[in-house]
Amino acid sequence: MASISDFLIYPSFYSLVFTGLLILVIFILFFKNFRSISNMESSKLISLLAIIAVAIGNHGLLHGLFETRNKPNLDINTFF
Numbered sequence: 001m002a003s004i005s006d007f008l009i010y011p012s013f014y015s016l017v018f019t020g021l022l023i024l025v026i027f028i029l030f031f032k033n034f035r036s037i038s039n040m041e042s043s044k045l046i047s048l049l050a051i052i053a054v055a056i057g058n059h060g061l062l063h064g065l066f067e068t069r070n071k072p073n074l075d076i077n078t079f080f
Contacts, residue, residue, distance in 0.1 A: 005045070012065060012066045013060065013066060015062060016063065016066055019055065019059045020042060020059060022055065023055055023056060023059055024037045026052060026055065030052070060062060
């Protein structure tokens with residue numbers, strides 16, 4: 001059974017954690033400043049949402065790469 005210490009040796013794990021924390025900060029700031037964000041011009045709002053979408057997509061790709069590259073035979077059912 002794989003433990004968390006097995007994952008700590010991979011740099012991709014740390015990039016995954018880092019992007020996850022950045023997305024958490026983005027969502028906190030988004031909801032904290034929702035009133036001013038909703039009053040933005042539509043072109044700036046589209047740009048902001050596109051940047052957030054790229055960050056979330058990049059985080060999802062990191063999940064896939066980390067799981068297939070570092071632990072190809074990992075049985076997810078061992079964690080539940």
